[in-house]
Amino acid sequence: MAAVRSADTINVTGLAELRREIKKVQTAGGANGTDQLKDLNYKVADFVIGKAKGAAGGVSPMARKAANSMDASRSGVAARVNAGGAKYPFFGGAEFGAYSNRRRLIKNTGGRATIVRKNESLTKVRKKVEGQTLAYDRYGGSSTVRKRARKDYGATAVKVTGVRVGWNQFKPWLGNREGAGYFLFPTVRANIDEIIEIYGDGMNDLLRDVFPN
Numbered sequence: 001m002a003a004v005r006s007a008d009t010i011n012v013t014g015l016a017e018l019r020r021e022i023k024k025v026q027t028a029g030g031a032n033g034t035d036q037l038k039d040l041n042y043k044v045a046d047f048v049i050g051k052a053k054g055a056a057g058g059v060s061p062m063a064r065k066a067a068n069s070m071d072a073s074r075s076g077v078a079a080r081v082n083a084g085g086a087k088y089p090f091f092g093g094a095e096f097g098a099y100s101n102r103r104r105l106i107k108n109t110g111g112r113a114t115i116v117r118k119n120e121s122l123t124k125v126r127k128k129v130e131g132q133t134l135a136y137d138r139y140g141g142s143s144t145v146r147k148r149a150r151k152d153y154g155a156t157a158v159k160v161t162g163v164r165v166g167w168n169q170f171k172p173w174l175g176n177r178e179g180a181g182y183f184l185f186p187t188v189r190a191n192i193d194e195i196i197e198i199y200g201d202g203m204n205d206l207l208r209d210v211f212p213n
Contacts, residue, residue: 019076025210033210037076040202044079044195045072048187052081056183059094060171063183066094070184081184090170095181097174098167106162109134113164122163132158 022033049070056067069088073080084091104113105126116125135155174180188195 015077022210031210033206034076036202036206036209038074040199040206041076041079042072042074043202044198045081047195047198048079048184048191049081051191052184052187055187056094059182062090062169063094066091067183083184093167093170095184096176097172097182098170099173100168101165102167104164104166105129105160106164108159108161109156126160129160130158134158 019034019037022037026032026034049072052070053064053067056063066083066088069085069091070081070083073082083095102118103116103122105116106113107129114125114129116122133155171182174182
């Protein structure tokens with residue numbers, strides 16, 4: 001078993017196989033390694049959260065508030081950090097940033113607004129949007145289709161109801177790949193060696209307890 005590091009993640013190779021062997025031992029009446037593994041993943045996630053909250057304080061008041069939404073899960077699969085939710089819907093913007101002065105078309109059908117890109121014509125984008133129809137299926141799902149579907153049962157013509165400009169409350173967009181993030185992902189990158197050390201020590205203790213022979 002080894003920890004393989006990349007820019008923003010740590011993959012523990014052999015973890016799936018280990019979980020299967022742990023369950024076999026538990027079924028046979030041995031030590032509860034599943035809970036130990038969950039505790040280890042929680043410890044790693046909680047370590048990252050503590051560091052990330054400190055980093056967020058130096059980014060902006062919004063980032064500090066967003067960081068307060070983070071909590072750790074006791075998962076046997078991975079070290080999981082939960083964040084955002086209904087009370088903190090701005091978490092993604094605080095962590096990854098956003099484009100400034102972007103026009104967005106608000107539609108009568110709700111859902112995600114349509115972004116008018118920097119060099120696009122607002123009139124052309126609006127015409128394209130309003131040339132569509134939102135059709136609902138019998139299971140409650142929906143799909144956007146062209147005008148010809150407007151006669152179908154449950155179809156609604158899409159209309160632009162307003163234009164909003166944003167998202168100027170956030171810092172510049174940093175992308176969602178290598179180098180992304182303002183406080184959470186940078187914390188992972190800056191502390192990879194210590195995270196691997198926590199995993200290494202925890203795995204040694206777990207293996208000694210679950211497989212004493």
